[in-house]
Amino acid sequence: MDPASYKKARRHFLKSTRDRDNSAAHSSDWSPFRVAEKRFKSKFPPPDLSNVLDLALLDPQRIHEINAGGWAGRPDAFPTRRINLFDSDAKGYIFPHIPGLVVLPSFLSHQKQKDLVEWSLSEHSKQPNETNLDIHYILPPEGVWNAYVAAKSDPSLDLHIPPKSSVVLDAFEQYQEQESGPRQLINNTPADSDNFDSLHNVPKLPAAPSPTAHPSSPATLLPKLRWANIGWFYHWGTKQYDFTKGKIAVHSTIRDICKHAVRAADWNQVFGNDSGDAGDLDWGENGPEWMDWNETYEPDAGIVNFYQTKDTLMAHVDRSEVCATSPLVSISLGNAAIFLIGGPTRDTEPSPILLRSGDVVIMSGPACRRSYHGVPRILENTLPSHMLSTDEDQREWELYEQYMKTTRININVRQVFPKGFAPQQHVDI
Ligand SMILES: O=C(O)CCC(=O)C(=O)O
Numbered sequence: 001m002d003p004a005s006y007k008k009a010r011r012h013f014l015k016s017t018r019d020r021d022n023s024a025a026h027s028s029d030w031s032p033f034r035v036a037e038k039r040f041k042s043k044f045p046p047p048d049l050s051n052v053l054d055l056a057l058l059d060p061q062r063i064h065e066i067n068a069g070g071w072a073g074r075p076d077a078f079p080t081r082r083i084n085l086f087d088s089d090a091k092g093y094i095f096p097h098i099p100g101l102v103v104l105p106s107f108l109s110h111q112k113q114k115d116l117v118e119w120s121l122s123e124h125s126k127q128p129n130e131t132n133l134d135i136h137y138i139l140p141p142e143g144v145w146n147a148y149v150a151a152k153s154d155p156s157l158d159l160h161i162p163p164k165s166s167v168v169l170d171a172f173e174q175y176q177e178q179e180s181g182p183r184q185l186i187n188n189t190p191a192d193s194d195n196f197d198s199l200h201n202v203p204k205l206p207a208a209p210s211p212t213a214h215p216s217s218p219a220t221l222l223p224k225l226r227w228a229n230i231g232w233f234y235h236w237g238t239k240q241y242d243f244t245k246g247k248i249a250v251h252s253t254i255r256d257i258c259k260h261a262v263r264a265a266d267w268n269q270v271f272g273n274d275s276g277d278a279g280d281l282d283w284g285e286n287g288p289e290w291m292d293w294n295e296t297y298e299p300d301a302g303i304v305n306f307y308q309t310k311d312t313l314m315a316h317v318d319r320s321e322v323c324a325t326s327p328l329v330s331i332s333l334g335n336a337a338i339f340l341i342g343g344p345t346r347d348t349e350p351s352p353i354l355l356r357s358g359d360v361v362i363m364s365g366p367a368c369r370r371s372y373h374g375v376p377r378i379l380e381n382t383l384p385s386h387m388l389s390t391d392e393d394q395r396e397w398e399l400y401e402q403y404m405k406t407t408r409i410n411i412n413v414r415q416v417f418p419k420g421f422a423p424q425q426h427v428d429i
């Protein structure tokens with residue numbers, strides 16, 4: 001080795017050793033949740049999934065889907081219990097150490113999964129529903145997906161979507177631009193019925209558009225679509241809902257699926273006297289509410305998350321909803337993911353669960369509903385074959401298939417207010 005190459009190789013070796021030592025020093029400070037996130041994020045070497053719960057392995061009809069994707073966990077990674085489901089051929093599972101978590105693998109038919117992908121992109125990701133792209137771009141009314149499809153079929157219809165920062169700002173907007181500093185992590189106060197008025201009165205400034213965004217085609221913006229709001233508007237800056245913008249009804253397709261999932265679960269097995277630790281939960285002043293969910297559960301907010309295979313969702317708690325115990329229903333579509341769920345702080349060791357297309361997760365009750373959770377990994381190349389186009393839908397589905405090859409969609413639906421509660425009657429809106 002010539003002296004220059006030797007020096008270079010040595011520098012590289014010393015640097016990588018130093019980096020390793022530094023990260024080792026930090027890793028002792030990492031919370032168990034952070035350690036798990038790091039482990040599942042790793043591309044080289046790929047993560048070991050032997051401690052990941054994979055309930056699809058219990059279903060002979062899903063063996064092809066599991067083998068084709070090349071990733072599998074274990075059906076017994078941690079203790080589970082089967083529960084009865086009403087009015088559904090699917091199966092339900094609960095977990096003694098996470099009271100209130102219910103997983104319904106394959107709850108949605110293959111056709112329903114395709115319908116929901118279509119709904120998420122074509123019907124929902126456009127005005128009046130807000131998306132992350134609306135913060136930075138003046139999107140056409142048909143939304144980024146439909147603009148992309150139109151340009152594919154006729155290139156003369158391709159658009160240059162202008163960024164908002166190129167638009168001349170009025171004085172008020174300029175003032176807001178100056179006010180908004182670097183992005184800060186906001187630890188929001190958990191909402192409840194007593195602090196509703198004070199949270200509602202916190203000013204909610206619009207997010208500042210990126211000054212570096214430039215005119216872009218729908219095809220370049222589509223992979224940057226990250227979320228689309230459902231129902232009550234969520235304000236990311238304060239992590240609170242903004243009731244001044246009014247309410248958009250939750251689409252009947254989504255509402256029906258969520259209600260069906262909540263009615264299907266036998267809540268007596270989840271929270272009743274024979275449910276072990278779940279019987280000791282602190283439900284707050286109104287006491288246990290699960291007995292009434294068949295009547296009182298009414299979704300009114302949520303988000304559609306779009307993940308490209310490199311994307312992750314860091315550990316968080318969804319605590320902006322006044323209803324702190326009512327079910328949150330979460331639908332997985334497309335590529336599979338590792339979902340981590342822990343406890344009230346990041347110091348609880350999280351349980352990893354492999355979620356596949358068509359699976360539904362319900363987070364409910366005082367413990368689970370306010371537990372840390374996140375998605376550290378989308379498992380690449382796991383789009384199941386039933387999400388590919390068929391002879392019949394070849395033309396319409398081709399672009400969906402292409403997009404979904406690198407995508408996972410999660411429809412995450414919540415209840416902010418008790419059924420029938422109208423915030424307009426409590427504050428000036
Ligand atoms: O993608 C998921 O499975 C979870 C999403 C989530 O936790 C959220 O949107 O709050």
Ligand SMILES: [Fe+2]
Pocket residue numbers: 316317318373
């Ligand atoms: Fe969440």
